[in-house]
Amino acid sequence: MIRRLILSFAVLSAASVAAAQPVAVYGKNVWTGTAQGTITDGVVVIDNGRIVAVGPASTRVPAGATEVRAEWVTPGLISAFSRTGLSEVSGVDDTNDAGAGSSAFSAALDAADGFNPDATPIAVTRLAGFTRIAVAPQASSKLFGGQGFLAETSGLPGSVFRERAFSFIVLGESGANLSGGSRPAAWAALRGAFDDVRFFGARFMTHSEGNVLTRMDAQALMAAVKGDQLIVFQASRASDLEAIMDFKEQNPSLRIAIVGADEGWRVARRLAALEIPVIVDAFSNLPASFSQLASTAENAKRLSEAGVTVAIVNLDNDSHLARLATQIAGNAVANGMSFDAAMRSLTTAPAEIFGMSGLGTLAPGGRADVVAWDGDPLEVTSAPQAVYIDGESQPMESRQTKLRDRYRTLDESQRPLAFRR
Amino acid sequence: MQFRKLCLIAVAGLALTACEAPASRKDKDTPESLAANPFPSTYKPYPSQTMLIANATVIDGKGGLIENGGVLVEGGKIKAVGKDLTAPEGAVTIDAKGKWVTPGIIDNHSHLGAYPSPGVDSHGDGNEISGPVTAEVWVEHSIWPQDPGFARALAGGITSLQILPGSANLFGGRGVTLKNVPARTVQAMKFPDAPYTLKMACGENPKRVYGYGGGSTPGGAPYSRMGNVAGYRDAWIKAADYKKQMDNAANGGGEPPKRDLELETLAGVLNGDILVHMHCYRADEMAQILDISNEFGYKVTAFHHAVESYKIADKLAEYGACSSMWADWWGFKMEAYDGIPENIPLVHNAGACAIVHSDSDIGIQRLNQEAAKAWADGKRIGIDVPIEVAWQWLSLNPAKSLGIDDKTGSLEPGKMADVVIWSGNPFSSYAKAEKVFIDGAQMFDRDDPALQAVMDFELGQPGEGDRK
Numbered sequence: 001m002i003r004r005l006i007l008s009f010a011v012l013s014a015a016s017v018a019a020a021q022p023v024a025v026y027g028k029n030v031w032t033g034t035a036q037g038t039i040t041d042g043v044v045v046i047d048n049g050r051i052v053a054v055g056p057a058s059t060r061v062p063a064g065a066t067e068v069r070a071e072w073v074t075p076g077l078i079s080a081f082s083r084t085g086l087s088e089v090s091g092v093d094d095t096n097d098a099g100a101g102s103s104a105f106s107a108a109l110d111a112a113d114g115f116n117p118d119a120t121p122i123a124v125t126r127l128a129g130f131t132r133i134a135v136a137p138q139a140s141s142k143l144f145g146g147q148g149f150l151a152e153t154s155g156l157p158g159s160v161f162r163e164r165a166f167s168f169i170v171l172g173e174s175g176a177n178l179s180g181g182s183r184p185a186a187w188a189a190l191r192g193a194f195d196d197v198r199f200f201g202a203r204f205m206t207h208s209e210g211n212v213l214t215r216m217d218a219q220a221l222m223a224a225v226k227g228d229q230l231i232v233f234q235a236s237r238a239s240d241l242e243a244i245m246d247f248k249e250q251n252p253s254l255r256i257a258i259v260g261a262d263e264g265w266r267v268a269r270r271l272a273a274l275e276i277p278v279i280v281d282a283f284s285n286l287p288a289s290f291s292q293l294a295s296t297a298e299n300a301k302r303l304s305e306a307g308v309t310v311a312i313v314n315l316d317n318d319s320h321l322a323r324l325a326t327q328i329a330g331n332a333v334a335n336g337m338s339f340d341a342a343m344r345s346l347t348t349a350p351a352e353i354f355g356m357s358g359l360g361t362l363a364p365g366g367r368a369d370v371v372a373w374d375g376d377p378l379e380v381t382s383a384p385q386a387v388y389i390d391g392e393s394q395p396m397e398s399r400q401t402k403l404r405d406r407y408r409t410l411d412e413s414q415r416p417l418a419f420r421r
Numbered sequence: 422m423q424f425r426k427l428c429l430i431a432v433a434g435l436a437l438t439a440c441e442a443p444a445s446r447k448d449k450d451t452p453e454s455l456a457a458n459p460f461p462s463t464y465k466p467y468p469s470q471t472m473l474i475a476n477a478t479v480i481d482g483k484g485g486l487i488e489n490g491g492v493l494v495e496g497g498k499i500k501a502v503g504k505d506l507t508a509p510e511g512a513v514t515i516d517a518k519g520k521w522v523t524p525g526i527i528d529n530h531s532h533l534g535a536y537p538s539p540g541v542d543s544h545g546d547g548n549e550i551s552g553p554v555t556a557e558v559w560v561e562h563s564i565w566p567q568d569p570g571f572a573r574a575l576a577g578g579i580t581s582l583q584i585l586p587g588s589a590n591l592f593g594g595r596g597v598t599l600k601n602v603p604a605r606t607v608q609a610m611k612f613p614d615a616p617y618t619l620k621m622a623c624g625e626n627p628k629r630v631y632g633y634g635g636g637s638t639p640g641g642a643p644y645s646r647m648g649n650v651a652g653y654r655d656a657w658i659k660a661a662d663y664k665k666q667m668d669n670a671a672n673g674g675g676e677p678p679k680r681d682l683e684l685e686t687l688a689g690v691l692n693g694d695i696l697v698h699m700h701c702y703r704a705d706e707m708a709q710i711l712d713i714s715n716e717f718g719y720k721v722t723a724f725h726h727a728v729e730s731y732k733i734a735d736k737l738a739e740y741g742a743c744s745s746m747w748a749d750w751w752g753f754k755m756e757a758y759d760g761i762p763e764n765i766p767l768v769h770n771a772g773a774c775a776i777v778h779s780d781s782d783i784g785i786q787r788l789n790q791e792a793a794k795a796w797a798d799g800k801r802i803g804i805d806v807p808i809e810v811a812w813q814w815l816s817l818n819p820a821k822s823l824g825i826d827d828k829t830g831s832l833e834p835g836k837m838a839d840v841v842i843w844s845g846n847p848f849s850s851y852a853k854a855e856k857v858f859i860d861g862a863q864m865f866d867r868d869d870p871a872l873q874a875v876m877d878f879e880l881g882q883p884g885e886g887d888r889k
Contacts, residue, residue, distance in 0.1 A: 091754035286538045294884035320752040330850025380790045381797035400761045
């Protein structure tokens with residue numbers, strides 16, 4: 001926060017000056033994510049980076065407020081699991097800081113160290129209505145991927161607003177592969193690592209004798225083991241989810257969420273009872289591996305109806321196309337999930353999972369992450385027309401829009417297209 | 422998911438298909454060995470009823486839209502399309518009030534069956550990476566008809582699809598066009614009389630797989646894009662020579678050459694019998710490929726992936742090559758860095774042939790939505806294409822690229838009754854394919870589990886099919 005304030009002074013731009021004046025965002029539909037539900041013909045009033053009023057269009061608006069009119073107004077969307085900002089071109093290793101297969105470290109790898117707010121996927125993601133992203137490292141050397149973080153998508157320096165927001169741990173087939181070749185090896189590594197943390201003093205104060213972890217990794221995992229930090233486990237097979245839930249029952253203080261969870265619907269009641277939220281890709285409906293045999297397009301619906309907190313993401317391309325989570329959520333609705341639950345999967349659910357207070361809803365006093373849409377946000381044909389982060393109007397421009405504008409017409413009879421920008 | 426990504430970046434080739442009708446067959450000049458069809462289609466349409474789909478919004482696939490219209494199906498063929506159709510006696514009438522009816526979707530870029538689910542190593546049959554030129558392989562010999570992906574695609578309204586080899590090689594091998602009917606053998610899926618296709622690939626994949634392959638440097642040619650081009654030309658020179666020997670032999674000028682599977686396929690391209698579908702991302706590379714095709718006298722039917730087609734849409738229109746594209750994939754590799762969501766509408770707007778393809782077992786389940794995204798992104802920059810025109814990206818244009826547009830791809834009398842009834846406007850996240858007909862036979866019903874295929878692999882597993 002402090003970094004961000006300093007930055008604001010440093011690069012104070014025309015956009016941020018303009019944001020000093022209040023904004024009234026009118027929508028034919030205003031989805032609030034609160035007890036106000038969806039307001040027909042409503043308005044959201046923004047002032048000083050905060051939402052100051054949410055109500056019918058007749059709500060009193062400060063004099064001189066900028067008016068924006070849209071079909072739909074929603075909170076800024078939150079991507080609950082992404083690698084956005086960790087790579088510029090995923091397949092070009094030099095630009096990809098998501099994973100480090102040859103590193104001596106694991107749990108200590110801090111994804112925030114690899115975040116680049118200038119990465120072009122950030123603007124692309126913002127233009128699709130996502131104002132906040134949870135970013136996870138990739139587990140490449142061990143089942144402990146490292147530390148994930150939370151960021152906003154303004155593209156400005158200092159946009160990471162919570163480092164070390166969660167520890168990322170991979171189980172299932174991938175965890176087995178990263179641990180020597182089997183699930184038992186993965187669980188031995190996990191339990192051994194927890195012991196390394198619990199007996200940190202004995203093992204690391206005078207020498208370095210961890211079962212699994214280096215001293216630095218054990219330190220990094222400490223908050224998670226104590227239950228002070230969220231652990232995001234990746235797993236899909238029902239038996240893997242059961243094993244995680246057993247682990248949670250043996251270690252009740254742990255704070256856990258599960259990403260993947262393709263077979264989650266088969267254990268939905270227990271997930272709900274243990275209050276373990278899930279982050280799912282609702283497109284995943286194929287037996288893509290032997291850990292996903294029971295995948296179904298109705299997974300999100302069934303989990304949601306069982307009372308599990310469900311966030312929806314794009315796990316197929318979590319870097320450059322994290323933004324497709326809106327399409328995926330729309331398809332979850334087509335497969336039986338309620339519209340409200342699908343909207344929550346992109347807003348309140350991730351806010352709850354990561355403890356982002358004042359975000360994910362349109363409520364007076366909340367932070368003014370607001371998106372004005374030209375249609376239903378879950379429709380493939382819709383797009384944002386304006387995006388606000390902490391009340392600041394965001395540029396609706398990306399490298400993609402610049403390429404588009406350059407090649408909109410191909411006439412170079414007078415000058416090469418390279419001069420067009 | 423991991424597998425899919427790997428497939429895309431390291432192995433899968435995206436082929437390009439063109440919308441031009443295939444060059445006319447020169448059957449008389451075609452030597453026996455080329456004309457021979459050792460793996461003939463055994464597909465036969467399943468029994469169908471005379472059926473009137475009434476009161477629907479009908480997209481005819483040729484660019485027309487009929488409100489409150491009907492489609493009459495008889496003998497597995499489209500009999501009539503229009504308003505005020507009456508059902509013949511004994512016909513089944515489906516009241517499709519509030520629904521939309523379209524031609525079945527045709528995906529001209531799929532690896533289903535060749536990279537099936539589950540994506541275990543034992544199933545990685547999509548790429549014969551043993552050499553940069555493997556025109557001798559035919560992807561149909563890799564296709565596992567029990568891939569659950571076929572059933573999922575059917576639920577997304579896919580009635581025909583092209584399976585291609587991957588893009589590791591300069592010449593990846595023959596592709597094959599299938600009817601999307603569950604079957605015990607791939608022969609029983611083969612689209613009758615569809616021409617063969619040849620998968621080729623530009624750019625990063627061939628040079629990485631070979632030049633940098635096997636962990637040693639250099640691994641062998643090609644090592645660079647110029648190596649790629651030399652590789653294509655070298656192969657075409659051999660093919661031209663082989664074709665000349667065959668032509669001479671056919672005209673009484675000596676013995677035919679020794680049979681060579683690789684050169685038979687390449688000569689088939691030069692004869693106009695086999696359609697070239699070429700994976701190519703970058704605009705500048707596509708332009709060079711067009712020159713190579715002119716040098717050797719063949720036609721590039723379609724470029725696949727073609728994420729930079731928008732930069733040379735005018736040139737593609739002039740040549741008559743189709744671009745087979747994603748709506749919005751970009752940035753996963755260097756040659757995909759300049760992908761933009763308006764690629765498809767910009768290509769269409771330039772008068773070039775645009776096709777929406779999947780290259781994905783997930784994307785193939787909702788190509789209508791992929792088209793819808795492109796359509797909407799075009800609209801926002803002033804390219805206002807009617808939905809019924811944009812639907813050609815999904816059916817008629819891919820049918821042209823596969824040389825089957827005289828048989829399917831639009832709802833016209835005499836064509837195969839490959840028809841989808843949608844719950845609503847298919848350019849929506851919420852629309853679902855409710856009923857899918859192939860040659861008039863119903864192959865999917867969203868509301869009837871008895872009409873939802875479950876492949877062998879899923880039988881007896883914790884889940885059976887998508888909606889277990």
